[in-house]
Amino acid sequence: MLFMMRFTIVLSMFLAFGGKSAAAFPSFQVEVLPWEQVKEIIPNHSYFTIIDIDTGLSFNVQRRAGSKHADVQPVTEKDTKIMKAIYGGKWSWDRRAILVLVHDQLISASMNGMPHGAGALQNHFPGHFCVHFYGSTTHKTPTPDLAHKVMILKAGGELDRFLYRMDPYELISVLEIAINQHDEGLLSKIMTGNNRSIKKVLDSVEHFRITQRSILPIEDLPALVAMKVPFKVKWIRSNHSQGEKDAVFYLHRDSLEDQWQIDGPTFTDEFD
16 A cells, blocks of 8 residues: 555656656556566567656656666657656666556566666767566576666565565675665665664665675574574775674564564664
8 A cells, every 4th residue: 555655656746747647547556577578568679668766757768679688778868867867966886666657557677877888879878778677687697686676576566575575694685785775765674773873874884795694594594583693794985995894683573474674773883
């Protein structure tokens, strides 16, 4: 219900900024479709609209290539400016949750915001960027990129269910994504603590990477409601200073049936 309310707001913003009329949307149903199906819906040289979930801004693109995901380009210079505004005025590899509007369908997806490779349109965009759908991969990896997958599920209203099923080690991988993309909303879903402590982490750390981890056998996890896990981590702070240390993360859940969460206060203490 919360996602549907949020999507209605995003759609209203899209319409207010000159999007299609409400009659063009037969329903508000967002589809999480596999890439094998989507690539037939948006064949090469087809056009579609991207709607950014967090800002409600939209722009038009054309798919130019891509076999494992869609390589696309903004159609016009105006579309390029809107895309750059979505990324706060600078290009970035960060993944963002988006909706793809094509014909009368809304499909959940994820994009990055970094021009790379070749481009063919007169749009002041130096290259192309990538749009991923459920099950698509990068050109160099055989499995889906987790950051793209998280954003696809966020756009499709399925993120909470996905996080609920994660084991502690999978959750730590999402922690890396949330910090590196400065995604306060995602971090608040997996970490306990108030918004101030969460924001403190995001403001102080520019890049965060776990270089070594200690892992219990997966079969031992179902019987636990709390655990502490030692890690070796490296980070780059917002002031460009770097650090490396052995850290301990505390994770807990209220019962065997509840979602694992990272203890925010002790995590924040590790980086003070």
